[in-house]
Amino acid sequence: MAKEIRNGYGAKASSSSKYILAGIFSAIAVFIYYFWAVPYRAALSYREQLQLFQTTDTYFNSLAGRPGGPATYIGEFLTQFFNDFRIGAAVMCGLMTLFLLICYLVNRKFAPSIPRFTNLSLSLLPFFSMFLFFGNPDVTLTFMIAIIVSAAGTYLFTIADFNRRNAAGKYQPICNKTTRCAITYLLMIAGTSLLYWLAGPASVIFTLTTTAYIYTDREASFLYKAIYATVAVGCLAANIYAWSCILTYPIGYQLTGIGYMMIPDMVYTGQIIVAALCVVVPVLAAVFARMPQKAIAPTLAAVEILAVIFFYPKSYDRTTYRLIDYDYMVRANNWKGILDYSDKHDPDLPLSVSATNLAAGMTGQLDCRAFDYRQHGAEGLIPPFVKETLSSWTTGEIFFQLGMINSAQRFYFEGMEAIPNYNKSGRAIKRLAETAIIRGEYSLAKKYLAILENTIFYKKWAQRNLDLLNNPEAVDKHPLYGSMRKKMIDEDYLFSEGELDKTLGQLYLKDSGNNLAKQYLILYPLLQRDLNKFAQYMGVVAETQPSYNPLLAQQALAFISMKNGQPIPKNIVPQAVEQSLRNFAQAWTSKNPSLLEPYRRTLFHYLLSQE
Numbered sequence: 001m002a003k004e005i006r007n008g009y010g011a012k013a014s015s016s017s018k019y020i021l022a023g024i025f026s027a028i029a030v031f032i033y034y035f036w037a038v039p040y041r042a043a044l045s046y047r048e049q050l051q052l053f054q055t056t057d058t059y060f061n062s063l064a065g066r067p068g069g070p071a072t073y074i075g076e077f078l079t080q081f082f083n084d085f086r087i088g089a090a091v092m093c094g095l096m097t098l099f100l101l102i103c104y105l106v107n108r109k110f111a112p113s114i115p116r117f118t119n120l121s122l123s124l125l126p127f128f129s130m131f132l133f134f135g136n137p138d139v140t141l142t143f144m145i146a147i148i149v150s151a152a153g154t155y156l157f158t159i160a161d162f163n164r165r166n167a168a169g170k171y172q173p174i175c176n177k178t179t180r181c182a183i184t185y186l187l188m189i190a191g192t193s194l195l196y197w198l199a200g201p202a203s204v205i206f207t208l209t210t211t212a213y214i215y216t217d218r219e220a221s222f223l224y225k226a227i228y229a230t231v232a233v234g235c236l237a238a239n240i241y242a243w244s245c246i247l248t249y250p251i252g253y254q255l256t257g258i259g260y261m262m263i264p265d266m267v268y269t270g271q272i273i274v275a276a277l278c279v280v281v282p283v284l285a286a287v288f289a290r291m292p293q294k295a296i297a298p299t300l301a302a303v304e305i306l307a308v309i310f311f312y313p314k315s316y317d318r319t320t321y322r323l324i325d326y327d328y329m330v331r332a333n334n335w336k337g338i339l340d341y342s343d344k345h346d347p348d349l350p351l352s353v354s355a356t357n358l359a360a361g362m363t364g365q366l367d368c369r370a371f372d373y374r375q376h377g378a379e380g381l382i383p384p385f386v387k388e389t390l391s392s393w394t395t396g397e398i399f400f401q402l403g404m405i406n407s408a409q410r411f412y413f414e415g416m417e418a419i420p421n422y423n424k425s426g427r428a429i430k431r432l433a434e435t436a437i438i439r440g441e442y443s444l445a446k447k448y449l450a451i452l453e454n455t456i457f458y459k460k461w462a463q464r465n466l467d468l469l470n471n472p473e474a475v476d477k478h479p480l481y482g483s484m485r486k487k488m489i490d491e492d493y494l495f496s497e498g499e500l501d502k503t504l505g506q507l508y509l510k511d512s513g514n515n516l517a518k519q520y521l522i523l524y525p526l527l528q529r530d531l532n533k534f535a536q537y538m539g540v541v542a543e544t545q546p547s548y549n550p551l552l553a554q555q556a557l558a559f560i561s562m563k564n565g566q567p568i569p570k571n572i573v574p575q576a577v578e579q580s581l582r583n584f585a586q587a588w589t590s591k592n593p594s595l596l597e598p599y600r601r602t603l604f605h606y607l608l609s610q611e
Contacts, residue, residue: 021116029097032131037089042328043321044089046137048082049331049427050262050389050419054454067243068146068200072259075142083426083457095144100127102151103281106209109158110216110282111289118293121300122285126277128308133270135315137324138262138420143271146202146257151278153195154209157187181224184214188228189235196239200257207236208279216286263420270315319349326355327390330397331427335359347373351391353380357523358398366519367550370526371603378527381520382500389415393428400431402517403487403507409435424451426458433465438484442469487514501525501533505540512544522552529607531560555581555603580604 036044053059053076063069063076078095082088103123107114130147133139160183188210195203211229214220244251249258252265260271288296322345329338338359347356353376360366383395392415400408409432416428433448446469452462468474476482489506501524507517518541525533534556541548554577561568562585568578584604587595599605 017116021120029093032096033089033093036092037085041085042325043137044082044085045328046324047079049425050423051076051079052424052426053077053080056454066247066258067196067254068258070198071146071149071200072142075140075145079141080456099130099148102148102155103127106151106155106282107285111285114285114289115293117297118288119285121297122281124304125281126274128304129274129277132311132315133274140259140262143260146199147274149199150195150202150205153191153206157191157210158213160187188232192235193239201255202275204236205275205278207232209282212283323351323390326352330355330394335362342373350376350380350383351394354383355394357381361516361519362401364515367522367552370523370552371601371606375527375606378524381524381527387418389418392418403484403514405435405438405484405488426455430458437475438481445469487511526556552603559604559607
């Protein structure tokens with residue numbers, strides 16, 4: 001009777017632990033979804049825009065003919081869904097949870113007797129390492145797919161069962177040792193070859209973990225284990241050599257994983273740690289299964305939590321992700337969002353400053369609020385060309401919104417060509433198609449649109465624009481293309497980056513309703529601290545818009561008047577602006593930092609300082 005009661009309580013406890021375990025898995029899945037759907041949604045857009053998955057046989061064949069190509073194909077197929085952050089977060093949630101589950105199942109095969117919570121604590125080691133490693137925006141989904149495929153291959157190898165239950169309920173071998181050995185080697189060789197094609201060098205996880213699994217077999221002799229290890233490593237090496245004879249890629253690319261990272265031949269420490277933990281953790285599970293269990297799970301959990309807290313700021317670098325956030329909002333033309341973001345996080349890098357200036361200009365606030373934020377001279381208004389993707393696209397967007405369509409086309413194209421792994425970009429090709437339509441180059445536009453027709457998320461947009469091109473009059477009436485044609489300078493010419501103000505002047509003279517060009521024209525000489533040019537350009541604007549008198553113009557006129565010892569014109573400069581200038585002058589001459597601090601974000605301070 002007592003035995004039955006104990007068995008009953010044991011079953012109840014086991015059932016309870018299953019529910020708790022399921023709850024923990026569910027909580028982790030919810031956290032991962034929230035993480036990518038809310039604070040880090042911009043990182044999903046960042047990864048999506050640096051590739052262009054196409055639903056063609058040619059595209060599949062171009063990837064299938066290399067080791068890890070299928071993982072790249074699956075990874076890029078899933079990455080395209082990052083275009084919608086809700087679907088993208090669900091994809092990340094599903095993959096990360098699947099990875100954790102596979103690690104848990106492999107550990108259980110290595111140590112069937114290990115308690116569930118100890119197993120979960122161990123499984124969280126590779127899971128957290130993957131989570132932290134994905135803080136590097138250069139990591140592609142191909143890497144995660146390759147790791148999952150390799151770990152899943154390991155699990156399938158470990159569940160190969162050579163026993164069956166007899167009539168007495170006992171397990172007996174279904175074949176002799178020779179046959180069992182032959183099947184094991186056949187599974188290993190076939191698995192290694194298949195996984196190396198599917199996942200690339202991540203298949204080393206399969207080779208090392210299955211070898212460790214063989215070593216846990218107490219019935220196998222040491223000689224058998226040694227021979228298996230030698231053959232397994234040799235089989236992997238043979239696959240690497242065979243593919244190196246076929247591929248046009250350098251051997252270094254093949255060993256680091258083609259497509260694992262945005263930078264092709266780089267090996268990151270995190271990449272090695274994730275793969276190593278997938279091998280080491282199952283072995284630890286077998287070791288821990290023979291130890292007292294009371295303190296293992298809580299100790300592991302505490303260590304993991306502390307490690308995540310320590311490495312999280314290093315993995316998800318705040319500066320990097322703020323730039324990604326700005327790029328995400330520029331892409332979405334979310335001008336109000338950019339200004340709200342800049343009010344919370346003071347922009348201090350050229351890309352973030354130029355994005356903030358663009359947002360202020362698009363909302364008609366640049367000529368009043370420019371110095372509410374830190375400025376980086378004229379380069380912070382329109383950055384010079386740098387062969388880097390995000391910077392080029394931000395500058396390209398500035399040119400596009402100004403109406404400098406030729407320059408926008410150049411910068412978007414150069415930004416796409418600067419993608420480290422030579423991928424194409426759906427975002428860039430879409431904008432290139434638009435610039436071609438605006439310029440009337442319909443044949444070029446059709447080539448870009450034909451590419452986008454082979455995608456899932458850009459297909460309908462491409463088809464609508466192809467239909468539009470059949471009616472040139474409709475293009476002129478289009479709300480975007482028609483308005484841009486009115487802004488665009490007719491002449492196709494190259495300009496000096498040091499003379500952008502002249503181009504801005506031409507844009508304004510072409511269309512005095514181009515409010516962004518007007519604000520940029522007024523601010524540009526102020527950022528260069530050239531008050532003579534400012535007076536000249538302000539005079540040009542005043543001829544067409546006599547009532548235009550923004551705050552920056554009032555402050556500049558007051559500053560010029562005081563500098564030249566002339567009275568400040570009270571009919572143009574309000575009393576509040578004049579008083580602010582006088583207060584600043586007293587603070588400046590006092591050399592007292594505390595008195596000067598309130599004026600550090602003003603035009604007056606900018607004109608006198610060299611910060």
